[in-house]
Amino acid sequence: MATTTELSPTGEISKYSQDMQVDKKLTPRKVPTLCSIRYGIAFVAHLCNFTIRAQAMIINITMVVMVNTTNHQLQLNDSTEGLSDSFDAQTSFPAKAPVYNWSPQIQGIIFASINYGTILTLAPSGYLAGIIGTKRVVGFALLGSTLLTLFIPLAADHGLIILITTRVVQGLTQGSALGGQFALWEKWGPPRERSRLCTIALSGVMLGIFIAILLGGVISQALGWPFVFYVFGGIGCICCLLWFTLVYDDPRSHPWINITEKEYILSSLEQQNGLLSALPFIVSWFSGILGGQLADFLLSKNFRLITVRKLATFVGSLPPSVLLVVLPYLSSSYITTMTLLIVSCGLLPFCQSGIYINALDIAPRHSSFLMGVSRGFSQAAAILSPTVCGFLLDQDPEFGWRNIFFMLFAIDLAGLIFFLIFGETDVQEWAKENKLTRL
Template identity: 45%
Template structure:
């Protein structure tokens, strides 16, 4: 027999259902002016800051070492970068560096270790970071990581003066702090991103990585040449500190707590997110995760895709410096073009992926595999051609741009699939996957440095061939075992899972 309370509850539930149904039909602020898109652009700025701090050394190291520009290639038929002051100006630049900032005798092997050191300390940090962010919220985890990384960036010039070991230690600690940003942010999208907008929101945020890489490469060379390489770290570390103020002021873990969000947009997000079992949980189905082939497919993809990303980001400026003897300013400008196109392609790829899946043109898993396949296979073809174009600068630059553009499509493929299969554990899984990406990031530049040090002529070709082999292997594994449906172990709450 119904009571008065039951009747009231029933009426309340019906009213809420009606409101949610109306909100679902007419989602509020579906453009870039919505609060959730504003959050995506704030995260883009945070990723921009972290990326500039990660890439600062890649451009600055060409000025920090006093032998990077040496090259045995004297073939007059090689097409040079389009500059009028080429070789003479390079020698003058080296003298300016000696006067403006100190240089160091770091061999290619030492340089590879230093470039990889950012990943060394990050191997254990992503898993606990993702877990904590998933349970307690990402606001303070991401904000603290950005602040620590920015402050440490300011101290890197002092670390380099102190020696290789202190410099590596600072880079290791900085890597741990950056993990807090790159891992913790995905916990926000579990509560803020409607499933059909997940690709575009995450790719808008992630595109900050490419934008930051572009800016630091194109500006870093000018800074190194004009006022010295230490100011690369001072300026981008300071920008990161400023971003922290914006982050702590405007970001909230959930839509229900945001003071500026409209009630209609809040209802729309809450209703959309409620359709999936995404409530974070303290318990972890470890055994089921270990036995999950779809999860392993994403893990392998992360390792393989970040092998190429880490190698190209770390060594692109050095490649232009070594092969074409470009000075540090020109090397930065040329190296900045691939990330610029990647920035555009990441966003366009996310919009296209959401369009294909939301309009039911392709199944979600088909979209994920298609974008991953195009990204991997196209960039593999480019890398295969690259060693044979050393005589043409313009062709080489075009190939680098194409490689970066194609590989960026993977951000709408395998790299976002973990949110599809287990939204409940998105923070933890992002940490786990970051762990494998940092392992890859620690190995690949070191391996590249070894190949180049062993054979300066054939070393680059071996670097590209190994990258192709690793990337294609990961693609095959993902095509066979990858899925996009929520897995059974991510749907139920467990008590013990060990």
């Protein structure tokens, strides 16, 4: 069989051509999609993101029943096994679940503590994934987050300092899982399918928020708040088993991949033309997946990659920001407010097909590191926003939210304009591999 040896734009021999010696004319154009290994990995990554986000969120839901709301005195390490007479109004919750006397300030510290850990590992984990592999980095990060989730009820019983420390360490593991996973798609994502594969994986974040909000209160009331952590910790154990069993760093090392799919992925990767309730979040989950499908559809119709990325970013940034600015001027209509919130949250995930995965376009080799750095900057908002919002509301209780929405609009608009002007999709020179050609 005649074979071809392709040259990269710099005149270097492609390593995939050397290894596979695949004639493009004989490479099958149609291979299995939903039943393929690459889509199976995307769905496992979806479950991983779902688990990570849900484990981070559930304490926000259980805090309602963890705290004795009738006692506002600050006691850093106090709990009661039974309910006091003044707490009889909540006897519908299991009596054996501990209740703590944490002030609102302490609760805020507990909520934010996980972000301090997350921000530290987003960038390093991306770099580490490129060295030792995504499977190990994300797998052990997910395992660590799961074990710490199971430990949180015991940590709360042993004192506030231990609980906060546990949350910070859990943030370190979750940052590693979020930042390290993008290296996976450098090896598994054919250029014309990266949008849908990445958005399938990333949409697990929104589903995790939805399920945590939906089930957290139900489990707390039926079994007690510790069981919320046990249930989602158990889900994490299942997810870890699936991850370590099914996910491999590249198609070459996967033991069960079909040779047709392997050749399809490897041959496509050698091309250098780099292509405030639960309802809004479930809409975001759906629209995130839809956005990936639409982006790849436009690419199949010969739209330029840079056009698709900028269009997706525009749709996911500007309309949601405008809707937030409009909200304070509406009359007190529940239906109208919820409709705008749902539309806003529904459009936001379109950015997943735009700027969120742009690092895979401009620097596939360093995508995990770059995404980790960018997520690190974005994670700073989780720490700064409560403080800034509290300051604005304290200065102007009546119009404080209006000022907050205007500030968010200005930040989003500035970022959008910058990306529309300077955004690129060509693989950058500094991101290309230096290959040696043997004569």
